Amino acid sequence: MRSLLTRKFVYISRNYSVNKTFQDIPGPKPLPLVGNALLFSPLGPYNVSRLLDGFTDLQKQYGDIIKLNMGNKISLLIFNPDDIRSMFQHEGKYPQRPTFEALKDYREKKYQCVGVVPDNGKEWYRLRQNVQTLLKLKTVHSYWNKQQTVAQEFSAGLLSKMNSDGIVKDFIQHAFQYSLEAIGVVCYGKRLNCFSNNSEDSRVNKAIVQANVQFLKALGETFHQPPWWKLWRTKAYKVIESTQDFMLATAVKYLEAARKKLSENPDLFLEEDPILYHLLENQNLSETEKNLLVTEIFQGGIDATGTVITMMLYELARNSSIQTAIYADLMKNKMKPGHISPLLRACLKETLRLHPTAGGSSRIIDSDACVLSGYHVPKGTLVVGVNPVISRMGCHFSNPLKFDPWRWLQKAEAPHPYISLPFGHGARMCPGRRFAEQEILLGIAEKYRLLLTARVDCTSHPMKKHFRAMQVADSFSDLSKNLRTQLSLSIIAVMWILSSVIHVVLMQQAGERDDQINSNSGSFMFLMELYV
Numbered sequence: 001m002r003s004l005l006t007r008k009f010v011y012i013s014r015n016y017s018v019n020k021t022f023q024d025i026p027g028p029k030p031l032p033l034v035g036n037a038l039l040f041s042p043l044g045p046y047n048v049s050r051l052l053d054g055f056t057d058l059q060k061q062y063g064d065i066i067k068l069n070m071g072n073k074i075s076l077l078i079f080n081p082d083d084i085r086s087m088f089q090h091e092g093k094y095p096q097r098p099t100f101e102a103l104k105d106y107r108e109k110k111y112q113c114v115g116v117v118p119d120n121g122k123e124w125y126r127l128r129q130n131v132q133t134l135l136k137l138k139t140v141h142s143y144w145n146k147q148q149t150v151a152q153e154f155s156a157g158l159l160s161k162m163n164s165d166g167i168v169k170d171f172i173q174h175a176f177q178y179s180l181e182a183i184g185v186v187c188y189g190k191r192l193n194c195f196s197n198n199s200e201d202s203r204v205n206k207a208i209v210q211a212n213v214q215f216l217k218a219l220g221e222t223f224h225q226p227p228w229w230k231l232w233r234t235k236a237y238k239v240i241e242s243t244q245d246f247m248l249a250t251a252v253k254y255l256e257a258a259r260k261k262l263s264e265n266p267d268l269f270l271e272e273d274p275i276l277y278h279l280l281e282n283q284n285l286s287e288t289e290k291n292l293l294v295t296e297i298f299q300g301g302i303d304a305t306g307t308v309i310t311m312m313l314y315e316l317a318r319n320s321s322i323q324t325a326i327y328a329d330l331m332k333n334k335m336k337p338g339h340i341s342p343l344l345r346a347c348l349k350e351t352l353r354l355h356p357t358a359g360g361s362s363r364i365i366d367s368d369a370c371v372l373s374g375y376h377v378p379k380g381t382l383v384v385g386v387n388p389v390i391s392r393m394g395c396h397f398s399n400p401l402k403f404d405p406w407r408w409l410q411k412a413e414a415p416h417p418y419i420s421l422p423f424g425h426g427a428r429m430c431p432g433r434r435f436a437e438q439e440i441l442l443g444i445a446e447k448y449r450l451l452l453t454a455r456v457d458c459t460s461h462p463m464k465k466h467f468r469a470m471q472v473a474d475s476f477s478d479l480s481k482n483l484r485t486q487l488s489l490s491i492i493a494v495m496w497i498l499s500s501v502i503h504v505v506l507m508q509q510a511g512e513r514d515d516q517i518n519s520n521s522g523s524f525m526f527l528m529e530l531y532v
């Protein structure tokens with residue numbers, strides 16, 4: 001209680017004893033034209049694939065608020081949870097994140113509809129209203145039995161996938177198939193048969209997972225690289241085109257059967273598939289918008305959920321005493337909707353604290369009254385709350401790198417609510433949060449019921465990348481020294497400078513054409529890996 005009061009007081013005093021200007025915010029000195037972009041280039045000390053290492057180092061040098069000038073836009077990195085709260089308080093009615101411009105561009109041209117994920121403003125708000133049902137606990141719980149059956153089949157299937165050492169090779173691929181099947185019952189009201197031996201089903205489901213992985217990779221590339229796709233259809237842009245078309249065609253195919261079922265018996269359909277019912281019966285959405293929204297929910301549910309299940313099992317595999325406690329708890333108390341083992345829930349929180357799938361929470365400030373760490377921040381500024389770094393800081397958690405779920409169960413020492421935000425926050429928070437939690441907890445619980453040992457092998461690409469991205473480098477000087485000794489670097493450097501300059505020019509053109517604040521977006525990879 002005392003710490004809460006102190007926190008509140010600090011927060012209030014931060015907001016009302018304000019004297020410092022935006023210009024005073026500390027940060028690395030920008031160079032002409034490219035600003036601070038070279039920091040994350042081969043010429044600079046940081047590696048773009050280890051962005052969080054760079055941010056950690058910057059925080060040590062400049063403190064909890066840092067100004068970065070990326071080409072033509074100024075953005076802020078913030079590391080204080082009170083400031084993150086203020087950022088969300090000034091997100092406005094239509095919260096804006098940097099958008100995925102390439103995806104937006106393609107969807108606009110091809111479908112004349114952008115969708116919830118890349119859109120901003122009033123149109124985002126209109127579409128978002130139609131996915132809010134995903135967050136209603138009663139609705140989520142109504143899928144409990146179906147998703148529990150999926151979880152049971154997933155766990156039983158793993159037994160046959162184990163080798164003689166008790167290891168399931170390349171576990172993440174199985175986790176993706178599980179999350180696909182679990183979200184399939186919600187989005188399409190049908191079983192996709194991810195665990196069956198039917199080769200046709202298995203081929204289609206593997207193709208969906210693969211398309212999703214390729215799509216996210218391409219989305220990331222177009223997000224953090226110069227927008228070359230504005231000049232010609234780059235490889236990444238083409239991947240976005242083909243994977244989007246494939247995902248939408250899949251949705252159209254599956255929804256056809258659902259629409260038929262709905263017309264035959266609407267009451268039964270409402271009872272069995274409430275989410276799909278409300279979407280398909282919505283008179284304010286066009287058919288394409290309905291298809292696209294279902295696709296977004298479907299895609300949103302595959303990668304992040306599978307990744308988190310894998311990370312959670314990875315952590316549990318290294319903590320056998322916690323596994324024993326979970327097992328005992330599950331044997332004593334039957335899980336049902338609204339009654340989930342507190343320890344299991346705490347394990348999920350701890351997994352997401354240490355391994356969040358998104359690189360941070362970003363918002364474009366919507367008012368001129370925003371004050372962060374005592375500095376006035378003007379409307380239109382892109383602010384990035386670097387939660388994955390904050391949630392590993394020693395000032396917020398003792399022994400911060402240790403997987404310790406018990407810390408979430410000690411009510412007296414509740415962590416600040418804005419430190420760990422794996423699903424974002426506010427009006428734009430992940431609408432799939434409750435489904436993701438239900439699926440992950442069911443998946444893990446069923447696994448323990450079958451007494452499977454939690455040994456996880458993750459050799460496939462996304463996992464390796466994730467580990468690499470999240471690990472904090474010991475020495476940045478070593479990192480940069482090694483890089484500088486490479487002969488090929490000079491060529492890369494010239495290319496980088498050239499691309500930075502072209503990037504600035506392209507961004508300026510985009511800014512002239514599209515006067516919206518969100519033209520901030522393409523200038524830098526602020527969300528390191530957004531699995532939505």
Ligand code: HEM
Pocket residue numbers: 097116117128131134183296297298300301302304305308357358361362421422423424425426427428429430431432433435436531532
């Ligand atoms: C562990 C699993 C998941 C994680 C960690 C996660 C994380 C996130 C994050 C960080 C955001 C951005 C929120 C913000 O800007 O404040 C987001 C957005 C979103 N997520 Fe998730 N997500 C997960 C699962 C899901 C699932 C299962 C679905 C669908 C059922 C889903 C659908 C979406 C959609 C549609 C958005 C865009 C929302 C908007 O812009 O208004 N996600 N997610």
